[in-house]
Amino acid sequence: MRNITSSEKDKAPLRNAPKKCIKxxxxxxxxxxxxxxxxxxxxLHLN
Amino acid sequence: MDMLQLPDSKLVSMYMKGNEACLGVLINRHQAKIYNYIIVRIRDEDLANDVFQDAFLKIIQTLKKGKYNEEGKFLPWVLRIAHNLVIDHFRRLKRMPTISPTAEFDIFDVIKDESPSVESSLIWDQIEGDLKKLIDFLPDEQREVLKLRHYSRMSFKEIAEQTDVSINTALGRMRYALINLRKLIEQHNIVLTQ
Incomplete structure (x- = not known):
């Protein structure tokens, strides 16, 4: 099994884009x- | 058909043919990578949100106009669009230099907002309320002169005419009103300053 390097351990989890932006x-x-x-x-932008 | 299992290229082509749900799948699949790519560079949440949205508006316009032709490379294409928007942001920033406060200089020392803060308005309302209560303790004639002078902004000549006394009497009543008010303030230990 591959060893996990310290830089991988320290990586912050990815932030999600705000739901309001996606909406x-x-x-x-x-x-x-x-x-x-x-x-x-x-x-054309039609509402 | 489970759309979650479909590759990007298939989802893109279905979206270009009018399947709106495919865009939702593509966004959910890649949003975190794209958003982090932007926020790590811009370091401002509101601006990052704007760039994220702008990137997808460009993507939507390109796809719906049928101009997309990078089959199978959806994410790198999106990241390139995001990258260009981030560069545009820094170019705009360079054109509009901002002044950040330092220990020696703060722009807000030069440009002051003179309007009262909510806190100072509340304190002032409290002081005014306390003062009105004290004025009610004054004898009728003194209270009348003080109110006409301060709340109705009348001159002593006008007060004299209004109350049917001489100007000297009006001035004297005002003088005693202020002396009595000071006494009342001291007696009640009231602080009338901000």
Whole structure:
């Protein structure tokens, strides 16, 4: 079995992104739509 | 189909075809790595939150416009976007230097906020309340002159006309009102300063 080095032991656990940020991103995604106008793709943010 | 078992590339392609749930899976899978990549460099939680969100807004826009073409390399691509946003943040910071307080100089010694603090407003309200109670102990004529002068901001000429006495009498009543107030303050051991 591989030995655990001291630097690995000392590593702080990863912090999670705040839930409010994730919710904001998911809400944004649901309301973001792309339409094609004259062969150009335009992103629209529709609530 | 268990989406949690799907590789990033499959989730990305399904999301690009309109499956919104796939984005949630991708975010949950990688959010900690991306968030830590940002916060370790920026060291400010609010700014890190903004950069994290901005990174995903760019990702969403790119994916929904069908411009993503790095198959199988979703996380490195996201980290590169986050990295560029972190660089943008430091560039903006360089353009807008901030002044941090030192032992010798604090900008707030120069720029002062003159508005009273909540604490000083509360103390002032307390002092005013105590003073009003003391004024009620004064004889009627003295109390009347003091109130007209301090609360109605009237001149002694106006007070004299209002109370139908001479100016000297009004001045005398004010003088005795203040002397009596001082006595009352001393007797009651009241502190009327902040």
């Amino acid at each position: 904001f991103i998911l809400d944004y995604s649901k309301s973001y739509h792309v339409v094609e106008v004259s062969k150009n793709k335009i992103g």
